[in-house]
Amino acid sequence: MKSLGWAIFVxxxxxxxxxxxxxxxxxxxxxxxxxxxxxxxxxSKGDIQGGIIGASLGFIMDILSAGPVYYNVFxxxxxxxxxxxxxxxxxxxxxxxxxxxxxxxxxLQGIGTLLILAFxxxxxxxxxxxxxxxxxxIFDGALGGIVYLFLTTRRKRTVSRWTF
Amino acid sequence: xxxxxxxxxxxxxxxxxxxxxxVLLSPEIKENPRYYLFEKPFASTVNxxxxxxxxxxxxxxxxxxxxxxxxxxxxxxxxxxxxxxxxRTESLSLKEKALAYDRLTQLLKVKDAIHTEFTVATIVARExxxxxxxxxxxxxxxxGIRPNMxxxxxxxxxxxxxxTAPHHSRVLLFSDRNSAVxxxxxxxxxxxxxxxxxxxxxxxxxxxxxxxxxxGDLVLTSGTDSVFPPGVVIGRISRVESPQNALFHSIELIPxxxxxxxxxxxxxxxxxxxxxxxxxxxxxx
Numbered sequence: 001m002k003s004l005g006w007a008i009f010v011x012x013x014x015x016x017x018x019x020x021x022x023x024x025x026x027x028x029x030x031x032x033x034x035x036x037x038x039x040x041x042x043x044s045k046g047d048i049q050g051g052i053i054g055a056s057l058g059f060i061m062d063i064l065s066a067g068p069v070y071y072n073v074f075x076x077x078x079x080x081x082x083x084x085x086x087x088x089x090x091x092x093x094x095x096x097x098x099x100x101x102x103x104x105x106x107x108l109q110g111i112g113t114l115l116i117l118a119f120x121x122x123x124x125x126x127x128x129x130x131x132x133x134x135x136x137x138i139f140d141g142a143l144g145g146i147v148y149l150f151l152t153t154r155r156k157r158t159v160s161r162w163t164f
Numbered sequence: 165x166x167x168x169x170x171x172x173x174x175x176x177x178x179x180x181x182x183x184x185x186x187v188l189l190s191p192e193i194k195e196n197p198r199y200y201l202f203e204k205p206f207a208s209t210v211n212x213x214x215x216x217x218x219x220x221x222x223x224x225x226x227x228x229x230x231x232x233x234x235x236x237x238x239x240x241x242x243x244x245x246x247x248x249x250x251x252r253t254e255s256l257s258l259k260e261k262a263l264a265y266d267r268l269t270q271l272l273k274v275k276d277a278i279h280t281e282f283t284v285a286t287i288v289a290r291e292x293x294x295x296x297x298x299x300x301x302x303x304x305x306x307x308g309i310r311p312n313m314x315x316x317x318x319x320x321x322x323x324x325x326x327x328t329a330p331h332h333s334r335v336l337l338f339s340d341r342n343s344a345v346x347x348x349x350x351x352x353x354x355x356x357x358x359x360x361x362x363x364x365x366x367x368x369x370x371x372x373x374x375x376x377x378x379x380g381d382l383v384l385t386s387g388t389d390s391v392f393p394p395g396v397v398i399g400r401i402s403r404v405e406s407p408q409n410a411l412f413h414s415i416e417l418i419p420x421x422x423x424x425x426x427x428x429x430x431x432x433x434x435x436x437x438x439x440x441x442x443x444x445x446x447x448x449x
Binding site for chain 2 (some may be wrong): 015018030034064065066124136
């Protein structure tokens with residue numbers, strides 16, 4: 001039942017990411033909700049599961065995107081595994097640290113995309129870096145931090161409600 | 165006499181009282197427009213009490229009536245609120261229908277202008293990443309959509325089909341970095357290639373430096389790419405740079421169609437030359 005819930009959530013998330021009704025757009029830049037989800041799941045589930053989830057979601061995202069095939073599979077898998085490692089090694093991380101880490105992950109993914117585009121002769125430097133990669137990294141980090149804060153606050157409330 | 169008075173004291177009091185009443189209620193005093201000397205203290209006192217009673221009664225009455233009324237008003241308010249909500253929804257729906265009607269009318273006008281078969285489609289999704297510009301439309305192979313078909317609106321070009329599924333297709337927008345379309349400057353008839361990938365700005369390439377290009381010139385499709393018919397609007401020249409010793413102008417265009425605002429599009433069915441058809445079939449395989 002829990003797996004079915006997750007599957008439905010992921011489907012909605014993927015649909016929302018590409019939806020024409022997605023309101024999360026600032027100056028044409030949309031946050032990568034899949035990246036944020038993969039990072040947060042990796043943190044809580046560990047590096048192996050994070051990697052698997054990342055690869056699966058990246059695969060679906062690659063299908064939906066006009067970009068090069070398999071790029072999202074590898075990038076999201078890497079981010080999921082990395083966040084699993086971070087979750088294991090860093091004690092009591094706060095939302096600011098997570099926001100920073102999500103920004104770094106997003107920037108790494110952006111630089112990866114730029115490298116592929118440069119290899120294909122389609123990169124426009126430095127415009128792509130300043131107008132797409134960096135703003136998206138900041139947006140992803142900020143949104144990821146807020147989501148993390150929201151989730152932890154809710155969790156604390158749920159725990160305190162049942163603690164005597 | 166005095167004895168009589170003492171014995172009949174009560175009678176006297178009653179008598180004096182009656183005289184007093186007669187005096188106070190005499191027709192002259194009653195008809196006087198102003199309160200008379202005797203009347204004033206009575207009238208003032210009684211009126212004060214009346215006022216007090218009246219105030220309290222009116223307060224109670226108003227409160228009660230208001231309460232009773234409020235019960236109805238609340239229901240009425242709720243009913244009106246629901247009615248307002250329904251009317252707003254209806255109004256929005258009608259506005260949307262009117263806008264869709266306008267857009268479709270525009271598309272039909274284009275049909276007469278381009279003399280090409282087309283399929284009307286609606287955009288259902290957008291590219292999930294920020295690196296590419298593409299949309300997904302609700303028409304696919306079963307509707308006769310094939311890769312490399314041009315997609316336009318009444319305002320101008322949108323892009324071309326890059327991938328098809330039975331019931332939907334992906335359209336690569338003209339603003340994407342991979343996009344290129346044959347363009348022609350309407351005033352001078354100079355032909356070049358319009359490419360995307362620089363945000364909202366397009367670039368017109370390969371226009372010779374001798375050409376007399378001006379800001380504001382309209383750029384149309386040239387029709388040489390067999391994807392778009394000639395004469396469909398691409399955009400207007402917003403900047404021209406002519407570097408010394410360069411072979412070509414550096415030209416920027418502002419597209420007429422804003423990709424983020426389009427909803428309905430037309431997928432053009434232009435017959436492809438046999439060699440192109442063959443290449444496309446091989447690509448699909």
